[in-house]
Amino acid sequence: MTTTSPQGRTELLRPDGSPVRVLVVDDEPSITELLSMALRYEGWQIRSAGDGTGAVQTAREFRPDAVVLDMMLPDMDGLTVLGRLRRELPDVPVLFLTAKDAVEDRIAGLTAGGDDYVTKPFSLEEVVARLRGLIRRSGAADRRSDSVLVVGDLTLDEDSHEVSRAGEGIHLTATEFELLRFLMRNPRRVLSKAQILDRVWSYDFGGQANVVELYISYLRRKIDAGREPMIHTRRGAGYLIKPAAS
Amino acid sequence: MTTTSPQGRTELLRPDGSPVRVLVVDDEPSITELLSMALRYEGWQIRSAGDGTGAVQTAREFRPDAVVLDMMLPDMDGLTVLGRLRRELPDVPVLFLTAKDAVEDRIAGLTAGGDDYVTKPFSLEEVVARLRGLIRRSGAADRRSDSVLVVGDLTLDEDSHEVSRAGEGIHLTATEFELLRFLMRNPRRVLSKAQILDRVWSYDFGGQANVVELYISYLRRKIDAGREPMIHTRRGAGYLIKPAAS
DNA sequence: CTACAACCTGTGATTTTCCTGAGAAACGCA
DNA sequence: TGCGTTTCTCAGGAAAATCACAGGTTGTAG
Numbered sequence: 001m002t003t004t005s006p007q008g009r010t011e012l013l014r015p016d017g018s019p020v021r022v023l024v025v026d027d028e029p030s031i032t033e034l035l036s037m038a039l040r041y042e043g044w045q046i047r048s049a050g051d052g053t054g055a056v057q058t059a060r061e062f063r064p065d066a067v068v069l070d071m072m073l074p075d076m077d078g079l080t081v082l083g084r085l086r087r088e089l090p091d092v093p094v095l096f097l098t099a100k101d102a103v104e105d106r107i108a109g110l111t112a113g114g115d116d117y118v119t120k121p122f123s124l125e126e127v128v129a130r131l132r133g134l135i136r137r138s139g140a141a142d143r144r145s146d147s148v149l150v151v152g153d154l155t156l157d158e159d160s161h162e163v164s165r166a167g168e169g170i171h172l173t174a175t176e177f178e179l180l181r182f183l184m185r186n187p188r189r190v191l192s193k194a195q196i197l198d199r200v201w202s203y204d205f206g207g208q209a210n211v212v213e214l215y216i217s218y219l220r221r222k223i224d225a226g227r228e229p230m231i232h233t234r235r236g237a238g239y240l241i242k243p244a245a246s
Numbered sequence: 247m248t249t250t251s252p253q254g255r256t257e258l259l260r261p262d263g264s265p266v267r268v269l270v271v272d273d274e275p276s277i278t279e280l281l282s283m284a285l286r287y288e289g290w291q292i293r294s295a296g297d298g299t300g301a302v303q304t305a306r307e308f309r310p311d312a313v314v315l316d317m318m319l320p321d322m323d324g325l326t327v328l329g330r331l332r333r334e335l336p337d338v339p340v341l342f343l344t345a346k347d348a349v350e351d352r353i354a355g356l357t358a359g360g361d362d363y364v365t366k367p368f369s370l371e372e373v374v375a376r377l378r379g380l381i382r383r384s385g386a387a388d389r390r391s392d393s394v395l396v397v398g399d400l401t402l403d404e405d406s407h408e409v410s411r412a413g414e415g416i417h418l419t420a421t422e423f424e425l426l427r428f429l430m431r432n433p434r435r436v437l438s439k440a441q442i443l444d445r446v447w448s449y450d451f452g453g454q455a456n457v458v459e460l461y462i463s464y465l466r467r468k469i470d471a472g473r474e475p476m477i478h479t480r481r482g483a484g485y486l487i488k489p490a491a492s
Numbered sequence: 493c494t495a496c497a498a499c500c501t502g503t504g505a506t507t508t509t510c511c512t513g514a515g516a517a518a519c520g521c522a
Numbered sequence: 523t524g525c526g527t528t529t530c531t532c533a534g535g536a537a538a539a540t541c542a543c544a545g546g547t548t549g550t551a552g
Contacts, residue, residue: 083279092287109449111441111519112370113283120542160434160488161480174482211541218499235498235549352503419528455508457530463512481538 002195005069011104012141014065020135023064024048025081026097034203035068036122052076056084065140066131071099088206093134095127106210114118114138121202125178129158149184152230152243154223156184175200178225179209179215183231183241202240253273258290258378258387260311266381269310271327271341273320280449281314284370287378300329305334308400311375311386316343328356332338341373341379360384367448371424375404395430398476398489400469402430416468421446425461426469429487438484458485 005125012020019228024035032048042233044202047062049055052075059067067085071078095119096110110117114137135141136244147158153166163170163175172180178200183191197205216239220231228244258266268290270281278294285292293308295301298319305313313331317324328340342363344354357363358483360383362376392405401410408425410489418426424446429437432455439458443451467476474490 079276083275086279086283090282091509109280109283109444111438112280112287112444112449114287115283117440128528159436160486161436162485173541207540210543214501214541217499220500233499410536421529453530456532459510459528460512463510466511484493 012044012135014141019043019045019062019063020066020141021045022066022068022131023055023059023062024068025050025052025073026068026070027051027072028070031070032095034078034124036126038128038199039068041135050074052081052084055081056088056191059085059088059092059201064092065134067092067094068097068127068131069094072099091138093138093140095130097136099124121204123178123202124199125182129178129181133158149181151184151187151241153243154184154230154241165223165227172219172222175215176218176222179212179234180219180241183239186238186240188242190238190240195238228246255330256289260387265289265291266312266387266468267308268312268377269305269308270302271296271298271319272274272316273318273447274316278318280370284374284445288378288433289375290433298322298330299326302330302334305331305338310337310338312381312386313338313340314343314373314377315340316369334386337384339384340416341376341380343368346378352360367406367450369424369446369448371428371445375424375427379404395427396486397430398432398491400476400487402427411469411473418465418468421461422464422468425458426465426487429485431485433458434486436484436486437481441484 014020022039022042024032024034024046025048026032027050029050032050036046036048036178047058047064049058050187055067055069055167056072067089069078069081069085073081078096084093086198095116096115098110098117098119099127100119114134116134118126118130136147149156149158154163154179155165156163158181163172163177163180180197182196182200193209196212199210201211216233220229224231230244231239231241233239265374266289268285269344270278270285270292271294272278272281273296275296281481282292282294293304293310295304298321299314300317301315303402313335314323315327315331319327324342331338331340336474340356340361341440342361346365353403360471362378362380364372364376370384377381381395395402395404401411402423404427407418409418409423409426425442428442428446439455442458447457462479466475476490477487479485479486
């Protein structure tokens, strides 16, 4: 089931209307903090654990709809944790967190069962998007929820990564796509450059804050070119997207 | 009976609409785990057993529509297990798992009865495809479900392994065929290189991830050569296939 | 009206990602 | 066993994406 919050955000709900529950497992408190805040902001209920033992215990009583699991835990191997989690919750989808270079060599089968992974350092939008996808496909959320965002005559498909305005297909790069997704998930709402940087770029991004301006510029060229603009600047506050009409 | 899931995937169902039931028997927990995950993702109901005794017991009460059976079990010979299974479930199709160098004459004899086998290490796509075939032919699922995948003017027959585009036959190697099948079972959906590797290559593949790029390249040469391309790269995300039209 | 801050965007360097040719190794089959 | 086919590694090159920098433009406070 999906519902639309007063701010215009669309959020996932379980079939009975209660909020989605997510368990976050990582040994670095800064990471669990970061993720917990971001996921709570989605309207989800979050619990966290710092090791495998805690993860299995918490899973048993919390019964989450999805798990975010760091592959590198102090007390046990990632796959061992996975096995024990599966014994408790056979159908729960898992989003693995893994180091960039670890994904190259050894861990096969991460996506075999419909699970997914992101590499550290990740962007919050990426984690949220993948979690939404996992939850949607697992059937924990209502099936009517689909993967297409619509604002005015602009549509963005999270599965096929296709974007079109007024029926015309538009090619976006990965970063442009994530930025647009973030804007479209918060239509008519002003998002500050800091917010955008925090959500769309990886948490360790150390560059200049004006990349946001740059990418807004790119997006405008592709989305608004020769049309009624949908992306607007609120000087001193940030940016927002809204249907061209109003 | 077949139905189309929210993801656009087509899944097998029994005539009464309930999910297909599959029993997985292997003594290595990592194998039963991997298979259970992958088969559950097909929308099937899975039980697993680690030895012959457990297999027969579980079969008795679970009454699966198909069985995946490792021929090398700790407590009894594969043929013995098969015999006892047959006593419980005379008509259930069995997919044998066997080591590559195992005596294939015995297996060959067994598969005459409509059963099938794959050698370890297998790819998940291969197991799923063969299971689908077995279930379809056994009549446990609706017969109308056929074995031909179609995307645009491209068709792939899972039974005869024939592929053609715009009526013109195309010869593919085994790996190319499995890759194309995976793409075609998920049309218009971006599949990451990791996903492709996990499903199409054997679970013990330890090589470079760029084999995927290589085989995509091979496929393009055969499928898209001189035509409107159907296989598309989403840089930084993966690949997808879709009809040439859109 | 002016001056400043905020924002926009062209240019190009750097990095990342992807494609594909060549050849080695493994495989299948006669 | 020998030969053709298939699979895969390696590496060079092409293409695309990302980002810093800097000069230009616009909005706004005073």
